[in-house]
Amino acid sequence: MKASQLIIIAWITTLSCYSINNKSFEALCTHANDFFLAEQYHEAITYYERALELNPQCAGVYFNLGQALYYVKKYPEALDAYKKAIHHNHSHDRAYAQIGKLMLDVNQPHSAIAPLK
Numbered sequence: 410m411k412a413s414q415l416i417i418i419a420w421i422t423t424l425s426c427y428s429i430n431n432k433s434f435e436a437l438c439t440h441a442n443d444f445f446l447a448e449q450y451h452e453a454i455t456y457y458e459r460a461l462e463l464n465p466q467c468a469g470v471y472f473n474l475g476q477a478l479y480y481v482k483k484y485p486e487a488l489d490a491y492k493k494a495i496h497h498n499h500s501h502d503r504a505y506a507q508i509g510k511l512m513l514d515v516n517q518p519h520s521a522i523a524p525l526k
Contacts, residue, residue, distance in 0.1 A: 434463045438470065445477055453477040468498035475507060484515055 441456030457474040461467065475490030488511055494504040512520040 434460055437463070438473075441470075441473065441477075445473065448480075450477045450480045454481070466497050468494040468496075468501050468504070471497065472501060472504050472507075475504070479507065479511060484511055487511060 437456050437460035441453045441460060444450070444453035444456060454474060454477045457470055457477060460470050461474070464470070471490050471494035475487045475494060478484075478487035478490055488508060491504045491508050491511070494501050495508075498504075512518070
């Protein structure tokens with residue numbers, strides 16, 4: 410799946426996560442998504458982390474953070490972000506799938522199967 414498709418999907422899931430600081434949270438997510446689409450993943454990570462400071466329960470932002478971390482090959486951190494996305498939304502299918510993909514990428518095929526069950 411292309412980065413632009415992931416962001417569009419992830420942005421839709423982010424809409425349900427607005428906190429009391431709606432405008433600040435929305436602005437941070439918008440900036441993060443813009444950086445992600447521009448493949449400026451380090452900058453995107455910074456903005457996703459700032460958004461999570463305002464709303465640490467948003468599964469969509471954790472997933473987006475995981476994606477950005479994945480693209481800069483920070484696999485342990487990406488795995489943690491995907492797990493947090495699942496913690497806040499147990500039916501976050503894309504997070505489960507990304508954990509499986511990540512485990513395959515780090516040559517742990519047995520660990521890749523468990524998230525997909």
